[in-house]
Amino acid sequence: MIRLTGVSRTFAGRSGTVEALRGIDLTVADGEFVAVLGRSGCGKSTLLRLISGLLPVSAGEVQVSGERVTKPRRDIAMMFQKPALLPWRSVLDNVLLPMQIFGDKKAAHRDRAQQLLTMTGLSGFEKRLPHELSGGMQQRVALCRSMIAQPRVMLMDEPFSALDALTREELSGELQRVHMELGTTIVFVTHSIDEAVLLADRVVVLSPRPGRIREIIDIDIPRPRTLGRGAHLEEVARCSAELHELLMA
Numbered sequence: 001m002i003r004l005t006g007v008s009r010t011f012a013g014r015s016g017t018v019e020a021l022r023g024i025d026l027t028v029a030d031g032e033f034v035a036v037l038g039r040s041g042c043g044k045s046t047l048l049r050l051i052s053g054l055l056p057v058s059a060g061e062v063q064v065s066g067e068r069v070t071k072p073r074r075d076i077a078m079m080f081q082k083p084a085l086l087p088w089r090s091v092l093d094n095v096l097l098p099m100q101i102f103g104d105k106k107a108a109h110r111d112r113a114q115q116l117l118t119m120t121g122l123s124g125f126e127k128r129l130p131h132e133l134s135g136g137m138q139q140r141v142a143l144c145r146s147m148i149a150q151p152r153v154m155l156m157d158e159p160f161s162a163l164d165a166l167t168r169e170e171l172s173g174e175l176q177r178v179h180m181e182l183g184t185t186i187v188f189v190t191h192s193i194d195e196a197v198l199l200a201d202r203v204v205v206l207s208p209r210p211g212r213i214r215e216i217i218d219i220d221i222p223r224p225r226t227l228g229r230g231a232h233l234e235e236v237a238r239c240s241a242e243l244h245e246l247l248m249a
Contacts, residue, residue, distance in 0.1 A: 001185050002028035002051060002153060006060035008210075009046055019210040020046045024060070026204065026213065030152075031183040035190055035200035037243060043211030044189040048155045051187060052078050064153060074102060077151035081158045083142035085130040091117070092126040095144045102149065109148060116144040119181070120174060136167035143175070147184070156188045160195070172198055173224075180223055193243045197236055198225050205246045215246050 007024040010017050021043040028034050036044050049055040050062055053071045062069040064076060077098075085094045095113045096106045117123055120140045130138055139159060146154055156175075160168040172195055179186060179199075190196055196203045200219050207214045221235045 001030040001032070001065060002026070002187070003063045004051070004060065005063075007047075007050060007057050007062060008059040009043070009050060009055065010058045021050075022210040022212050024211070024213060028185060028187060031185055033179055033186045033188065033199055033201050035188045035196035035203045036206065037190060037193065037196050037203050037247065038206030038211065039208055039247065040191070041209050042206040043209060044206060045157050047206075047211070048078065048157050048187060048189055051153070052076050052155050054078070074149055075152045077146040077149065077154050079142055079146040079154065079156045079159045081161055083130070083135075083138040085138055085141055085145075087130050090127050090129060091122065091133070091141050094130070094141055095148055098145060098149050112150075113144065113148055116147055117141075119178065120144055134167075135163055136171055139163065139171060140174070143171075143178070147178075147182070152185060154184050154186045156186060158189055158191065161191065168195075173226075175199065176224060193240050193247070196243065197221075197239045203239075203243060205243065214249075217242060217246075 004024050004026045007021060009021045010019050024047065036047060038044050046055065050057055051069065053069045053073060053076065086097065089097070092113055095116065096109055099109045100106060117126060120143060122137065122140055122144070125133065125137070133141070160171050163171065176199055188199060197219055203217045203219060204213055205215045205217065206212065217239065219239055221232050225232065
């Protein structure tokens with residue numbers, strides 16, 4: 001599904017060049033959930049932008065479904081830390097926005113939008129404006145918007161990091177449920193070890209800048225998963241400890 005081969009990215013600045021990523025080789029299977037974990041500034045967000053086609057690679061190649069990625073594509077969706085909803089548009093119209101950008105008629109996708117809103121607990125809020133919603137509800141709308149075009153790949157850049165702890169845990173559980181139901185391929189950037197263990201099939205740990213793959217850890221824990229409770233506390237604790245040790249090394 002996703003293949004990165006020898007991918008590097010360098011940025012030019014006033015005081016010289018900055019090497020953000022170096023020599024990334026990574027394959028993500030169809031339907032897999034991969035978390036990317038690392039310290040601030042290690043190139044996690046840059047990695048997502050290279051996969052999405054928002055940034056060109058400086059070296060190497062990114063492929064999705066066997067095709068080289070050189071620009072944004074309809075089958076790749078991106079979700080950011082902030083929901084970035086248009087304040088004058090209703091919840092339903094915000095969800096349908098990508099389809100308008102693609103030149104499709106809203107009516108053709110209204111049923112799909114309604115299904116997504118129902119799936120994420122937003123049924124009944126279709127006509128509300130963003131300022132009438134909590135932060136967690138706004139991110140649910142952003143999640144629906146990212147799924148409206150039925151992308152094969154979803155790229156998520158710390159989408160829950162600005163939320164309070166309880167809302168973040170709730171939305172992480174919601175994303176886990178949606179992924180189990182739809183089977184979309186997801187690459188999820190996070191600073192949170194707990195979030196990575198809760199959600200991912202594998203966790204890619206990046207080294208400090210220039211970001212390189214230090215280790216890839218398999219999270220072989222049955223879903224649905226919970227943190228701090230449930231039948232797999234020992235496995236969750238073991239994976240969390242291993243990731244913590246890697247990040248502190």
